[in-house]
């Protein structure tokens with residue numbers, strides 16, 4: 001599978017401490033093969049590999065990632081991009097909004113129409129399903145049964161045999177009954193043919209859909225691209241729904257279809273049950289293609305290492321007791337990005353237990369920042385020079401009171417005292433045995 005091949009390529013990369021350009025090229029060859037094997041079209045793979053190489057070779061080295069991880073991250077970012085970047089939502093502003101389901105026979109149109117109706121009903125919409133596939137009587141019955149099981153009304157053809165007339169009647173009923181979404185199920189063929197396209201174009205002209213969703217079987221690989229291109233050329237699709245992504249279906253189709261047509265993938269179906277439909281998140285699909293665990297672990301690790309680095313730097317300053325208001329300001333800003341002060345301090349050995357002694361109200365962070373910003377650089381390095389007239393100036397400049405400035409300086413002094421104490425403790429600890 002694509003996932004297995006990519007994992008293998010990355011595993012090999014991981015073994016190396018440093019990557020040479022030859023290593024990167026070797027990895028890219030593996031990635032290229034893996035993508036091709038997973039039925040991603042050559043048209044997609046070639047430029048993708050080009051972009052990855054460009055970024056990998058010119059990349060700024062992140063301290064938190066080793067070069068192999070960095071290549072993985074670049075591949076991941078490119079995949080997310082290629083899959084559309086962010087979630088593409090349905091355009092259902094109009095009332096009633098009309099959704100036309102199209103696709104080859106067996107792709108999953110009827111099933112997905114039911115799933116979509118269920119999905120929308122769960123979000124407070126009032127859908128109406130329309131059975132406009134009259135090629136097989138069973139198709140109408142299938143939709144009727146689905147509708148009943150999810151408690152969504154189904155508009156049946158009755159005596160009508162023309163899909164255009166059925167779709168129009170369905171739309172009229174939706175207006176009369178004040179439904180907000182009309183989902184029109186249409187006929188498919190085993191292969192694309194002119195008659196099918198003509199029929200769908202006529203339905204499109206009659207009901208002017210807000211969404212024309214192509215339902216594609218993800219298991220068909222490269223074939224899915226040809227199908228998507230033909231349907232898009234004839235109907236101008238607004239979205240794709242990939243079905244049968246359950247089991248170990250390769251993710252190649254998703255990549256190719258989006259890249260080849262530019263049409264966003266809006267949903268993914270992962271089983272026969274009616275709840276097996278999810279909005280399509282490009283980042284999740286990229287993770288899936290690369291091997292979910294790997295990528296998530298990588299990203300978590302990068303995050304953890306960044307935090308650890310900051311904590312180590314802070315620890316060094318604490319131990320040397322060279323902490324100034326400039327550092328304090330720096331830390332306030334990091335805190336705003338990183339979350340609770342307690343979390344950061346807990347990462348420093350020996351601090352966790354003493355946390356109670358430092359009182360920083362997080363809601364005051366912005367005010368503390370303003371006060372320090374109103375000090376001169378010299379005042380920040382040597383707070384002892386801040387006399388009453390300086391305090392008045394700082395309070396005025398930061399829109400606070402002298403009492404606020406006093407409080408900050410007192411807090412800072414207390415924290416600094418604590419640090420000197422800890423610096424001594426640290427010295428003793430440093431002489432003891434390691435690893436306990």
Ligand code: GDP
Pocket residue numbers: 103104105106107108109110111112188215243244245246269270271272276
């Ligand atoms: P249509 O001809 O395009 O309307 O396709 P259907 O909705 O009748 O589906 C064809 C077959 O595919 C049915 O047996 C469905 O149960 C099955 N099917 C549809 N979607 C999925 C899916 O996401 N996963 C799996 N495993 N089967 C699916």
Ligand code: MG
Pocket residue numbers: 109110111133139186
């Ligand atoms: Mg059908």
